[in-house]
């Protein structure tokens with residue numbers, strides 16, 4: 717059985733996931749930009765039931781960013797950990813909080829039209845940022 721682990725910057729929040737992910741993607745919607753402080757957020761979805769939090773550090777703080785979605789972050793260091801759509805069986809995890817983000821290569825970009833205009837001109841050295 718697969719197991720994925722991760723946590724926040726300060727280490728007070730740790731999590732473990734026991735099922736396979738789907739839909740690794742970039743999102744450059746305005747909410748992701750504000751929430752992450754970055755031009756894009758990088759997400760991957762896991763079945764919600766497979767996620768468990770470990771340790772006794774602290775609890776996620778949930779912030780409702782729109783009518784149907786809450787986002788969870790560490791109240792100590794501020795790391796953005798997850799997004800939860802009401803009623804969804806999946807939870808979106810920020811790829812950057814995984815201990816090993818290597819298997820989660822994004823396959824698409826949501827809301828590319830909301831990204832900063834300079835992002836479309838950006839090319840990584842391996843030339844693999846083209847989704848449009």
Ligand SMILES: [Zn+2]
Nearest residue numbers: 724726790793
């Ligand atoms: Zn933290």
Ligand SMILES: [Zn+2]
Nearest residue numbers: 743744745748
């Ligand atoms: Zn977004």
